[in-house]
Amino acid sequence: MTSGPHIPQERRLVTAIPGPKSQEWLARRSEATSAGLGMAIPVFVAQAGGGVIVDIDGNSIIDMAAGIATVNVGNSADRVVENVIAQVQSFTHTCFTVAPYSGYVEVCEALNRMAPGTFKKKSLLVNSGAEAVENAVKIARAYTKRAAVVVFEHAYHGRTNLTMAMTAKNIPYKEGFGPFAPEVYRMPMAYPYRWLGDKNNVAQEALDMVLHKIEKEIGAHNVAAIVIEPIQGEGGFVVPPKGFLPGLAAFAKANGALFIADEVQTGFARTGKMFAVEDEGVEPDIVVTAKGIGGGLPLGGITGRAEVMDAAVVSGVGGTFGGNPVACAAALGAFATIEEDGLAAKAAHMGEIIGAALAKMKEKYAIVGDVRGRGAMQALELIIPGSDEPNTKAMQDAVKYCQQHGVLVLTAGTYSNVIRLLPPLVMPDALLIEALGILDDALAAASA
Numbered sequence: 001m002t003s004g005p006h007i008p009q010e011r012r013l014v015t016a017i018p019g020p021k022s023q024e025w026l027a028r029r030s031e032a033t034s035a036g037l038g039m040a041i042p043v044f045v046a047q048a049g050g051g052v053i054v055d056i057d058g059n060s061i062i063d064m065a066a067g068i069a070t071v072n073v074g075n076s077a078d079r080v081v082e083n084v085i086a087q088v089q090s091f092t093h094t095c096f097t098v099a100p101y102s103g104y105v106e107v108c109e110a111l112n113r114m115a116p117g118t119f120k121k122k123s124l125l126v127n128s129g130a131e132a133v134e135n136a137v138k139i140a141r142a143y144t145k146r147a148a149v150v151v152f153e154h155a156y157h158g159r160t161n162l163t164m165a166m167t168a169k170n171i172p173y174k175e176g177f178g179p180f181a182p183e184v185y186r187m188p189m190a191y192p193y194r195w196l197g198d199k200n201n202v203a204q205e206a207l208d209m210v211l212h213k214i215e216k217e218i219g220a221h222n223v224a225a226i227v228i229e230p231i232q233g234e235g236g237f238v239v240p241p242k243g244f245l246p247g248l249a250a251f252a253k254a255n256g257a258l259f260i261a262d263e264v265q266t267g268f269a270r271t272g273k274m275f276a277v278e279d280e281g282v283e284p285d286i287v288v289t290a291k292g293i294g295g296g297l298p299l300g301g302i303t304g305r306a307e308v309m310d311a312a313v314v315s316g317v318g319g320t321f322g323g324n325p326v327a328c329a330a331a332l333g334a335f336a337t338i339e340e341d342g343l344a345a346k347a348a349h350m351g352e353i354i355g356a357a358l359a360k361m362k363e364k365y366a367i368v369g370d371v372r373g374r375g376a377m378q379a380l381e382l383i384i385p386g387s388d389e390p391n392t393k394a395m396q397d398a399v400k401y402c403q404q405h406g407v408l409v410l411t412a413g414t415y416s417n418v419i420r421l422l423p424p425l426v427m428p429d430a431l432l433i434e435a436l437g438i439l440d441d442a443l444a445a446a447s448a
């Protein structure tokens with residue numbers, strides 16, 4: 001399996017975290033960069049590939065973040081590097097809407113082929129996930145000639161003005177940044193662990209509530225689109241129970257609204273299928289992609305029914321950098337890696353290892369309230385033992401323990417109590433098992 005710069009696949013600590021060189025750069029970072037930028041691990045990166053990040057002090061850290069599900073194919077994956085080098089040596093930018101080039105068309109052809117649904121599809125490329133979500137909403141409004149956008153509790157769709165309105169959590173994403181875009185309506189999410197009704201009937205109860213609220217509070221005939229992450233990302237890897245997504249898609253279809261799947265975090269083999277909606281055979285009218293699309297280069301995609309994608313007026317969509325040739329070359333390398341190396345099956349295989357390990361942790365530690373996710377996208381929700389109160393401190397302690405032992409894990413969740421795992425799909429099993437062992441130790445320490 002390709003693993004980019006072929007760095008030894010090992011966990012190795014040679015200094016404390018952060019080491020002295022990282023500390024120097026951390027000081028420069030805080031002088032030079034906006035205080036509004038967060039940081040998951042306080043080390044500066046020298047190299048990354050396969051399942052590890054090597055910092056400038058020489059520590060080799062197991063990467064359970066993949067740049068937030070971005071380097072699904074691993075950092076500097078061979079085919080991505082080859083394509084990028086060839087492209088930068090030919091030309092770096094003409095702007096697709098000034099003078100087009102083949103890479104953009106090839107990425108769109110691949111997205112049209114890979115996205116669920118046998119109907120004719122077309123695509124549009126942009127720079128980021130937020131921009132992709134915005135364009136999906138613009139196109140849905142142009143096609144339906146309606147304004148209302150339905151989103152869900154715990155949703156994350158980005159940081160631009162419209163996508164902040166669509167994102168659920170106030171601190172940190174929205175605090176002080178309003179006023180927000182209108183015509184965005186938030187609905188209850190089918191969140192099994194925290195469902196207050198019948199836990200055996202969450203999908204149906206949630207669906208009934210959502211459809212009732214849409215009818216009474218918006219009017220189904222005013223809805224342009226229902227936008228949902230098939231598994232919520234920043235919101236804490238909330239997995240809607242079977243039936244919820246197909247129910248929403250069927251309602252959208254029956255009422256002339258579009259069903260838009262935000263697959264920015266779940267897409268490109270992450271959950272064991274190319275796209276997470278395939279798990280229940282849902283065929284969205286529009287699939288929104290970014291993160292894992294380009295092996296780490298900035299790119300976003302909007303892929304949908306041809307007649308929907310053609311609803312925008314000429315020059316109504318596009319942008320200076322959208323579908324930049326270097327990013328497109330990278331994406332073609334990433335797609336080849338995912339398909340030829342069978343990374344969807346690899347993600348499913350990793351999911352079995354992760355799922356079994358997390359289930360054991362739930363048995364062993366009373367601070368683990370819930371374990372959920374699919375494939376190489378799984379999480380633990382931590383609680384105060386004997387209650388369902390969120391346990392933010394245990395999350396922070398466990399994450400810190402992991403870092404100090406050379407494992408990078410990310411947090412998530414509306415209640416800031418979720419540890420999420422998003423390893424690169426090229427991580428060797430032994431390294432994954434080692435990282436899960438450290439996480440187990442971290443939970444033991446956080447429980448004490």
Ligand SMILES: *Cc1c(COP(=O)(O)O)cnc(C)c1O
Binds near residue numbers: 129130131157159264
């Ligand atoms: C990260 C993310 C976005 C925003 O993507 P950016 O590239 O950061 O703008 C949108 N939706 C989901 C589900 C995401 O995880």
